[in-house]
Amino acid sequence: MEDIRQLEKKLGYRFKDRSLLKKAVTHSSYVKEHDRNGQSNERLEFLGDAFFDAVIGEELYRSFPKEEEGFLSRTRATLVCEKSLANEARKLGLGNYILLGNGEAHNGGRKxxxxxxxxxxxxxGAVYLDGGFEAVKELVLRLFAAVIEDARHGKFIIVDYKTTLQEKIQNDGAARIKYVLLKESGPDHDKTFQVQLEVNGKAVARGTGKSKKQAEQRAARAMLEKEI
Incomplete structure (x- = not known):
């Protein structure tokens, strides 16, 4: 396991409270095996998701003053997706710093x-708690500068099935869309999620994936394909 101070250097941000960074790289499998009284990064993940979304949303709003809400929503969804986050994590070599349980580590969890x-x-999320909104904004805009620039130049093929479905259904009238987690199966290192899509309380499609977000996208895609 590499020294977490090296990760600080790669991030270009020095923590006042380095324990926040350690918590951010602590996976739930490590807590279960090695530190039952500790905390995983799941709560920080929840917080980081919100601020990442907000920072990217503000940047797109400023970058595309003539675009409508639908375009902004689809572009933001592409930039804040799992693949985009993972790509930046790989550039940082983040997998080398994550604390994992033995089973997760042996089964390729770092990748x-x-x-x-x-x-x-x-x-x-940790940077926000440690340094506030301006600190997290500077970090996000610096780390994701290349993909934001790609978005400015139209280099993304934007396929966000959830937003597309939302827009289509709303065009047909008011509707309540809900994604319900039906099942979570498999070991920690290889979980599968099954999600049910409900419209106005009626089950209309299902999707499975290796993350909840992926399962939701696949459920939305299944619904859209029914409509074709």
Whole structure:
């Protein structure tokens, strides 16, 4: 396991409270095996997801003054997706710093996209708690500068099935869309999630994936394909 201070240097941010960074790279499998009284990065991941979304949303709003809400939503969804987060995590070599349980580590957890993306979000949450909004904004805009620039130049093929479905259903009238987690199966290092899509309380499609976000996207895609 590499020294976490090296990760600080790669991030370009020095923590006042380095324990926040350690928590951000602590996977739930490590807590279960080695530190029952400790905390995993899941709460920080929740916080980081919100601030990552907000920072990217503000940047897109400023970058595309003439675009409508639908375009902004689809572009933001592409930039804040699991793949985008995992790609930046790989550039940082983040997998080398994540604390994992033995089983997760032996089964390729350091390279798993969902684990890398979750840790990246947790770091964003940790930076917010340590330095506030301006600190996390500077970090996100610097680390994701290349993908934001790609978005400005139209280099993304944006396929966000959830947003597309939301727009289509709303065009047909008011509707309540809900994604319900039906099942979570498999060991920690290789979980599978099954999600049910409900419209106005009626089950209309299902999707499975290696993360909840992926399962939701697949459920939305299944619904859209029914409509074709």
């Amino acid at each position: 798993r996209e969902s684990i890398l993306a979750d840790a990246m979000e947790a770091i964003i």
